[in-house]
Amino acid sequence: MHSYAAFLRGIMPSNPNMRNEKLRGVFEGLGFDNVSTLLSSGNVVFQAKDSKVPALESRIQQALNAELGIPGGTLIRTRDQLQALVDSDPFAGLTHCRETYLTVTFVREAPKQLPEFPADDTGTVRVLRFDPDAVAILSVIDNTDPSTTNFMQIVEKTIGKDITTRTFLTVQKALKKLNS
Incomplete structure (x- = not known):
């Protein structure tokens, strides 16, 4: 299984x-x-x-x-992909909280290289890296700015709509359920 x-x-x-x-x-x-x-x-x-x-x-x-x-x-x-992602500590030193969301955007297929994303017009998103094993874009969203970020639309326009985003906390909870 x-x-x-x-x-x-x-x-x-x-x-x-x-x-x-x-x-x-x-x-x-x-x-x-x-x-x-x-x-x-x-x-x-x-x-x-x-x-x-x-x-x-x-x-x-x-x-x-x-x-x-x-x-x-x-x-x-x-389970192995999620375990490797969590074990890599991709958000080292950062904490998910109301002010800062740590996000994982899963994509269907890995791009040959992480594309240059157009500037986020609110300045609230920082792309950390692309994780090739989890086939995911790892980013940090600053929620202290009252502006609504359009980062998901930017990712969709750049990579396509075959994506879905979760917080890193949700990914960790899914892994915990898989391991129980």
């Missing part, structure tokens, strides 16, 4: 079809084991015999769309 975390794009907890129990039901209906959800923002940990991540992502997304009408994307990372 292989352990995975699925990070679903476009989940709105206020939508009854996107609630955790329905998400778990889709994953269990696909025959996955030890299915568990985390928070209410589209984070599902599970075990599967299949080790082909792209096939799993496609199968899950098709089922979510067919059964619940969820059109977003499904990005999967293995």
Whole structure:
């Protein structure tokens, strides 16, 4: 059995079809084991015999769309990928808090090199690096500025919409669930 975390794009907890129990039901209906959800923002940990991540992502997304009408994307990372990311201490010396968000933006495919992102017009985002093993952009968002950052739109325009962002705390919680 292989352990995975699925990070679903476009989940709105206020939508009854996107609630955790329905998400778990889709994953269990696909025959996955030890299915568990985390928070209410589209984070599902599970075990599967299949080790082909792209096939799993496609199968899950098709089922979510067919059964619940969820059109977003499904990005999967293995327990080992998340463990390596957490072990690398990518945000050393920084603390996630109301003023500073430590974020992980998972992308479908690794770019050959991290593109130059256009300047964030609010000056509130600092891209630290691209993690090739987790296939993720690691960034710090300064929330002390009342302006709303448009960084996610910048990432989408630069890399494409096949991305999803989580806080580093959420990634750590997903790993903890995978390890329990």
